[in-house]
Amino acid sequence: MKEKRASRFYGQEIEAVNVGLEGMADALESQGVEVSRVDWKPPKNAVPNLVYTREGINIEAANCEAVRRIMISGAVLTGMGIAKDVIPGMHERMILHAGPPVEWARMCGPTRGAVMGALIYEGLAADADEAETLAASGAFEFDPCHHHQTVGPMAGIVSPGMPVFIVENREFNLRAFATMNEGLGKVLRYGGMGEEVYTRLRWMEDVLYPNLARALETIPDGIDLKSMIAQALHMGDECHNRNRAGTSLFMRAIAPALIRVQTDKEDTARIFEFINGNDHFFLNLSMPAAKAMLMPAKGIEGSTIVTVMARNGTEFGLRLAGIPDAWFTAPAGVVEGLFLPGFSEADANPDIGDSTITETAGFGGFAMAAAPAITQFVGGTPELAVRITQEMYAITQSEHKDFTIPHLNFRGTPLGIDVRRVLETGLLPRINTGIAHKDPGIGMVGAGMLYAPEKCFADAFSAFEKKFCK
Amino acid sequence: MKVVTKVIKGQYHDSVSLMLAARAIKESAGVADAAVVMGTEANKALLRQAGLLTREAAKASADDLVISVKAEKGGESILERADDFLAKKSVQSGEEGVSTPQSVREAKQRYPGANVAVISVAGAYAPREAREALAAGLHVLLFSDNVSMQDEIALKRFAVEEGLLMMGPGAGTAILNGIGLGFANAVPSGPVGIVSAAGTGLQEVSCLLAKGGVGISQAIGIGGRDFSARVGGLMAKAGLEALIADEATELIILISKPADATVTAKLVEKLQGGNKPAILCTLGAARKEKQEGSIYFTRTLEECAQTAIRLMGKDIPDYETYRKESSQNLIELAGKLRKDLSGSQKYIRGLYSGGTLCYEAQVIWAEMLSKPVYSNAPLDKEFTLPAGEGHPFHTAIDMGEEEYTVGRPHPMIDNDLRSRFIISAGQDASTAVIVLDVVLGFGVHPDPGAELASAVKQARKASQDAGRALHVVASITGTERDPQSLSGTEESLKQAGVIICSSNARAARLAGFLVNENTGKSEAA
Numbered sequence: 002m003k004e005k006r007a008s009r010f011y012g013q014e015i016e017a018v019n020v021g022l023e024g025m026a027d028a029l030e031s032q033g034v035e036v037s038r039v040d041w042k043p044p045k046n047a048v049p050n051l052v053y054t055r056e057g058i059n060i061e062a063a064n065c066e067a068v069r070r071i072m073i074s075g076a077v078l079t080g081m082g083i084a085k086d087v088i089p090g091m092h093e094r095m096i097l098h099a100g101p102p103v104e105w106a107r108m109c110g111p112t113r114g115a116v117m118g119a120l121i122y123e124g125l126a127a128d129a130d131e132a133e134t135l136a137a138s139g140a141f142e143f144d145p146c147h148h149h150q151t152v153g154p155m156a157g158i159v160s161p162g163m164p165v166f167i168v169e170n171r172e173f174n175l176r177a178f179a180t181m182n183e184g185l186g187k188v189l190r191y192g193g194m195g196e197e198v199y200t201r202l203r204w205m206e207d208v209l210y211p212n213l214a215r216a217l218e219t220i221p222d223g224i225d226l227k228s229m230i231a232q233a234l235h236m237g238d239e240c241h242n243r244n245r246a247g248t249s250l251f252m253r254a255i256a257p258a259l260i261r262v263q264t265d266k267e268d269t270a271r272i273f274e275f276i277n278g279n280d281h282f283f284l285n286l287s288m289p290a291a292k293a294m295l296m297p298a299k300g301i302e303g304s305t306i307v308t309v310m311a312r313n314g315t316e317f318g319l320r321l322a323g324i325p326d327a328w329f330t331a332p333a334g335v336v337e338g339l340f341l342p343g344f345s346e347a348d349a350n351p352d353i354g355d356s357t358i359t360e361t362a363g364f365g366g367f368a369m370a371a372a373p374a375i376t377q378f379v380g381g382t383p384e385l386a387v388r389i390t391q392e393m394y395a396i397t398q399s400e401h402k403d404f405t406i407p408h409l410n411f412r413g414t415p416l417g418i419d420v421r422r423v424l425e426t427g428l429l430p431r432i433n434t435g436i437a438h439k440d441p442g443i444g445m446v447g448a449g450m451l452y453a454p455e456k457c458f459a460d461a462f463s464a465f466e467k468k469f470c471k
Numbered sequence: 472m473k474v475v476t477k478v479i480k481g482q483y484h485d486s487v488s489l490m491l492a493a494r495a496i497k498e499s500a501g502v503a504d505a506a507v508v509m510g511t512e513a514n515k516a517l518l519r520q521a522g523l524l525t526r527e528a529a530k531a532s533a534d535d536l537v538i539s540v541k542a543e544k545g546g547e548s549i550l551e552r553a554d555d556f557l558a559k560k561s562v563q564s565g566e567e568g569v570s571t572p573q574s575v576r577e578a579k580q581r582y583p584g585a586n587v588a589v590i591s592v593a594g595a596y597a598p599r600e601a602r603e604a605l606a607a608g609l610h611v612l613l614f615s616d617n618v619s620m621q622d623e624i625a626l627k628r629f630a631v632e633e634g635l636l637m638m639g640p641g642a643g644t645a646i647l648n649g650i651g652l653g654f655a656n657a658v659p660s661g662p663v664g665i666v667s668a669a670g671t672g673l674q675e676v677s678c679l680l681a682k683g684g685v686g687i688s689q690a691i692g693i694g695g696r697d698f699s700a701r702v703g704g705l706m707a708k709a710g711l712e713a714l715i716a717d718e719a720t721e722l723i724i725l726i727s728k729p730a731d732a733t734v735t736a737k738l739v740e741k742l743q744g745g746n747k748p749a750i751l752c753t754l755g756a757a758r759k760e761k762q763e764g765s766i767y768f769t770r771t772l773e774e775c776a777q778t779a780i781r782l783m784g785k786d787i788p789d790y791e792t793y794r795k796e797s798s799q800n801l802i803e804l805a806g807k808l809r810k811d812l813s814g815s816q817k818y819i820r821g822l823y824s825g826g827t828l829c830y831e832a833q834v835i836w837a838e839m840l841s842k843p844v845y846s847n848a849p850l851d852k853e854f855t856l857p858a859g860e861g862h863p864f865h866t867a868i869d870m871g872e873e874e875y876t877v878g879r880p881h882p883m884i885d886n887d888l889r890s891r892f893i894i895s896a897g898q899d900a901s902t903a904v905i906v907l908d909v910v911l912g913f914g915v916h917p918d919p920g921a922e923l924a925s926a927v928k929q930a931r932k933a934s935q936d937a938g939r940a941l942h943v944v945a946s947i948t949g950t951e952r953d954p955q956s957l958s959g960t961e962e963s964l965k966q967a968g969v970i971i972c973s974s975n976a977r978a979a980r981l982a983g984f985l986v987n988e989n990t991g992k993s994e995a996a
Binding site for chain 2: 014017
């Protein structure tokens with residue numbers, strides 16, 4: 002227990018931090034005091050200083066509580082199931098998508114492609130035309146994954162029959178869900194359509210899913226994803242755009258169980274080949290893990306911590322712990338990055354996917370310093386990676402006690418985006434991400450970096466001020 | 472005349488550095504006017520008014536440093552040397568070496584042993600920095616003014632919850648574990664703990680105690696508004712609790728200007744429960760019983776210090792006796808000095824750098840003079856000083872108030888404006904005596920004695936040339952161990968003909984006797 006008495010400085014050697022007039026620091030140094038001089042610059046925005054809510058809630062304390070809950074949360078992969086059976090509120094005529102709410106008419110190309118692909122995969126439409134008519138007919142309810150404790154990368158489409166991972170936060174008795182990752186190239190989550198996409202999805206449903214599910218049943222404690230993320234951060238992953246180490250760790254953990262439950266050697270080998278051939282397999286585990294850990298922060302009165310950042314390819318949306326049911330949205334940004342051969346910026350869809358849940362949970366782009374190898378992929382340098390992580394400390398409430406970065410002397414990753422600090426510093430969260438083609442049916446065309454849009458944060462700040470402070 | 476401008480992209484300097492640089496450039500040969508400012512819209516408007524806004528300067532952004540020089544010739548060469556005027560002490564964050572921290576939190580993260588933040592950025596930004604410092608677990612001395620009451624209350628509440636000291640806004644001084652924060656003097660450590668809502672009050676009392684051989688345990692500045700009904704003495708209470716809990720503190724002093732009665736009553740109750748003797752110094756409070764149990768009530772800084780010294784077992788007479796004896800000496804001295812004055816020389820010209828010292832002087836004069844003293848920080852709003860000079864009444868100016876510090880450093884850091892006022896008061900045929908405070912210590916001007924002495928010499932010469940004598944009375948708030956040295960400062964002022972008194976109250980009283988024909992009324996103060 003921290004001693005909460007002002008007199009606790011007695012007997013301590015005075016060490017000072019100086020912000021402002023240099024003469025003040027000089028005066029201290031002339032007395033032999035160690036002074037750390039802050040290279041202070043006026044912030045870009047002079048926003049109201051929010052300390053207490055009208056009702057007297059200490060915002061800093063509310064935020065500490067939010068971050069405490071996120072930090073003590075675990076994330077364990079305990080099993081799998083079919084979306085309509087296990088995801089709360091999911092039904093036969095519902096399709097989940099990434100990001101904030103968006104109706105068919107406003108959906109971007111990749112999301113439309115993925116919706117249509119999912120309808121074909123589900124056997125509800127024979128071809129793209131039929132799928133489009135059906136999607137536009139209003140026969141299906143579209144809802145954000147985030148409204149159902151679910152997250153999905155890129156288009157993030159979850160249809161009723163898709164198998165999903167079940168990730169448990171045992172500390173708070175909560176569950177989060179995500180589909181299995183299909184790999185790179187022409188895949189549904191990038192809006193890819195065509196026989197190869199459906200064939201792969203069917204194999205995943207018929208072979209990969211039942212085997213993984215049975216293997217997981219034989220692991221009574223489940224697979225500790227939080228610990229795996231922590232390890233992967235020490236192995237060069239940031240668990241958003243680089244999941245090579247995480248995927249390898251997962252293989253290591255699942256292998257014995259998988260071999261025990263499976264008699265068909267060829268299937269076993271294909272499962273290993275599939276996971277091994279897809280460095281992003283772990284992304285669909287790190288994301289629901291992030292979601293599961295963030296969920297207990299939802300609804301904390303007076304907290305300015307961001308609990309969700311997500312994009313649907315049309316809009317970027319964020320949600321705040323203190324205003325749990327609102328989405329603060331702005332047009333999705335354009336990703337600056339590197340393109341696969343034959344593609345350019347002109348082909349790129351705006352920012353898309355729920356994968357920014359990783360940054361929200363204190364890894365992903367916020368842990369760039371842990372992943373120097375990723376920087377080339379998203380068009381940066383290792384120095385930039387370190388700078389990005391260091392910059393993010395200015396806008397987060399805390400540092401993660403379990404996720405650390407070796408290169409920063411094992412400093413905890415920046416955790417808990419505080420909307421106040423984003424507004425005050427003018428620093429926006431950095432995101433690194435894959436780039437989808439803007440047209441349905443094509444897939445991934447590159448990867449890069451961008452900032453979350455300022456408007457979402459400004460709106461969230463104003464709404465918070467209005468709800469709690471004015 | 473030609474105006475030339477240099478814009479340096481993305482370079483930030485604190486306001487004092489900028490003002491000192493502008494002053495240095497203005498003093499260069501051939502320069503008519505100069506400005507060194509950050510390129511904010513407000514500053515650009517000021518440049519326009521001053522005729523210093525070039526097209527280049529107009530394009531500068533708030534992150535850019537703008538240097539504009541108006542000169543007959545040679546403006547360009549001054550711009551080339553601009554960096555010399557702006558020597559920045561902090562390590563520049565650069566490609567190599569250790570960069571400086573960009574925020575309070577980063578500083579705390581890098582230096583986990585840090586326990587105090589001294590914050591002096593502009594008031595609009597100060598609350599945020601203070602909040603971040605408190606959240607990082609640092610005690611805060613917030614020097615900045617112009618912080619809203621609402622922000623002050625929130626920050627102090629937050630500090631109380633965290634068990635931290637939120638000293639300020641508007642707190643100039645503190646001494647924690649023997650280290651002076653802000654403007655503070657090198658006083659010995661000892662048994663007296665101080666909580667003060669008046670910065671120079673804290674300095675004056677701690678220095679008078681030092682002169683009397685009594686040291687300080689802790690001295691906690693809390694800012695001038697802490698005793699208001701709205702703030703409710705939040706930090707005074709926390710400070711008193713800290714001192715009550717401190718084994719090294721035997722006697723507690725609480726200094727303020729007249730305070731909210733409920734707040735004062737609450738604090739007195741706190742002190743009564745503390746089992747330690749305490750002195751309340753409420754400047755200019757209505758007279759009442761001098762003692763209630765182990766709590767003593769005093770009305771001037773001098774009375775407070777004298778009472779404390781006596782309570783700490785020093786063999787000095789009680790305050791009433793002391794005051795009568797010292798007044799006798801002052802009356803004799805004043806009688807001699809008055810003989811030099813001509814009939815037109817009737818008025819006191821108090822020129823203060825310390826707000827509390829200006830206030831204490833007015834408290835003393837209010838009781839001994841038959842005529843009112845007008846001030847920009849008056850005891851009674853009725854006697855607010857009008858604009859202009861050569862007023863046919865006594866004046867006392869607190870030059871640390873906002874109207875004198877916009878666009879220039881505080882008079883404790885820079886005596887430029889006060890020197891001009893001294894010279895101008897010397898030219899004023901109605902001036903009988905100029906009264907000055909000279910505040911020494913860490914953080915203040917390295918040699919205020921020399922600066923003021925030079926102004927006094929000029930003023931006295933001007934007065935002499937006009938056939939008048941001019942008396943200048945000063946007190947020095949300082950100790951021998953201060954960087955400027957008490958005796959050295961005293962020496963340079965004496966050489967300029969300044970009469971040095973051993974306390975601000977004595978200086979005020981001497982000036983009062985000097986202008987007051989009816990010395991009989993003097994007994995009151």
